[in-house]
Amino acid sequence: MEKEFEFYQQREDCNNLVLFVHGFTGNVNKTWKNKNGKLFPKLILENEYVAQNFDVATYGYFTTLLDLFADSKEKFRKIKNLIRRKTHKKERNLEISELANILSNHLRITLNQYDNIYVIAHSMGGLITKSLISEELKQKGWTKVKLFLSLAVPHQGSDIAVFGGLISDNLQIDNLNPVNSFINGLNQRWIDLDSKPSTKYFYGSYDEVVTKHSAVAIDKIEKDIISVTEDHNSISKPESSSAIVCNGVCQFLEEAHKHALLGEVGYQKLDPAEQLDDELFVLKLIIADIANETQQHAKELYFNAEYVRKLFKSRHDKKQLELLFNNIRQLYKDSYDGYLADDTINSGKLLAEVHTKITDQDAKLLKTIIPTLQSYHKKGMLHQLANDAESDIWWSKNKTISAEGE
Incomplete structure (x- = not known):
């Protein structure tokens, strides 16, 4: 079983955490490790500003394509643990909203050290994050999430889910279906939010799983969109710290951290x-x-x-x-x-x-x-x-410095 949290930098006196959240059927290695064996979370720590100001971790949760596969693994575990006289919990695919609730509780309890969370989410992980933000702002009026970096997230669903639904009754596949109620409801809640954290939308020009149209959320404010020459899998596995995805992430983390400092200063x-x-x-x-x-x-x-x-x-x-x-x-x-x-x-x-x-x-x-x-x-x-000498902002009818009043 994969650990829920894997830390790549963790300090007692740090209150800022960069949290990587994988997508459908993903995990740390499948989602974040590039062909050279380097993990995205470790690449951003090569940036001096990030290394000085942030802790970095990945978050993992159970997700499989076929519940049949999960059932087979469960039967094997039962036999193995019966022999060893161990207890275990049965893992299964959960709906995105429930995964969001679980992560929200982790932010509150497991990650209570951190006042500011900066999320880098790939694919379905972005919908989990989006659902978490929406629910926290609705229920509490605030969220620890200060930045949401959306990497090839199917904000308007994925057509692949339609075909996936033909071979599996997986709840997560159903949630990803663009015509089903979950995506539409989440989008409407997102539009209605007035105090969302800063959000950046990355999409891959070669991505055939999540189109450019779907990778950008519907919103009533201007959106910050970054296109990169990647596909759905490579977008989360930059080859080096100089790759545009990694550079962009580090730049946005620095900007968001400075914005958060402004909020703290008041x-x-x-x-x-x-x-x-x-x-x-x-x-x-x-x-x-x-x-x-x-x-x-x-x-x-x-x-x-x-x-x-x-x-x-x-x-x-x-x-x-x-x-x-x-x-x-x-x-x-x-x-x-x-x-x-x-x-x-x-x-x-x-x-x-x-x-x-x-x-x-x-x-x-x-x-x-x-x-x-x-x-x-x-x-x-x-x-x-x-204060600009070329400006036409005046408070009197006589627009000259030599004037003594109106």
């Missing part, structure tokens, strides 16, 4: 020594005669947004931030048009209105696939925009 108070008084956005506030307390709040918001800018350096994150900036600017422009048309609105009310709009749109127009970004970061981005 709202940053501005150091009294850093008053930012010479920044352009502050001068614009002074010109508009914005109240001193509001100016101080704006400085803190800007400071928090600058902290985010230093953490989110990848091209993908920068693209997400650019989209955010565009939407924040549009919210501002709508309010500024109202300000120009209504003499009863002063600069202070204009600023407060835009801040309120950002809060209201945090989970709508301004929602991103960077889950650790909070509304106060997005308010700070408004002042980052105002």
Whole structure:
């Protein structure tokens, strides 16, 4: 019997775990070992950042193609253990939702040391992970899973399951059938979730088991999709630490870890020594005669947004931030048009209105696939925009630094 957890790095003082979850009929060697005999979990430990910040383990569970094969093994075990006078448990294929419940309890009890779990899941292992995340967020409103790396996962089912159903009544095969209720129900629950962990979808260009269409989950937010020249089996067995799958996994682990650190740090108070008084956005506030307390709040918001800018350096994150900036600017422009048309609105009310709009749109127009970004970061981005000399973000009708007010 395969061990449920196999650790490749484990330290008492580490609270971040990378967990590999195999798929249908898989195990550690079948799923993660490449042709050179190297395991994927060991390859990522060649990355310095990963080795310094994460423990690494694989998770295994019982899965066979034919329950008939499982029954044959069970009869053999019974005879063997009867002779040896040992007890044993009968293993059988369980539904994906039950496998998800079991793994969820392991996160709570067996892996209670870890506050943050980063899952790398292949094939059906991704559906187990997806079901776990959906149920935990529904029941508790939170999950330890901070990152979900989906490797050739049949989010919309696999046609192979239709043929598999002809030779076996395996519950797992039934769950993988694209026309059956399990896949459709899981997809709907996933779409309805508002606070999912960051998810990256890998698919193999040569994969004939899980198509590109199925390897990407249905969702209401933009998806991060990575295509690689692999098939369904090779995608989980990178040949070296320099392979694109391994490189990508290490990059996403580093990004997600930094995002998690941002969530742990929370709202940053501005150091009294850093008053930012010479920044352009502050001068614009002074010109508009914005109240001193509001100016101080704006400085803190800007400071928090600058902290985010230093953490989110990848091209993908920068693209997400650019989209955010565009939407924040549009919210501002709508309010500024109202300000120009209504003499009863002063600069202070204009600023407060835009801040309120950002809060209201945090989970709508301004929602991103960077889950650790909070509304106060997005308010700070408004002042980052105002700090650009080429920007048209102003709080007064006179758009010149030489002005003394309205």
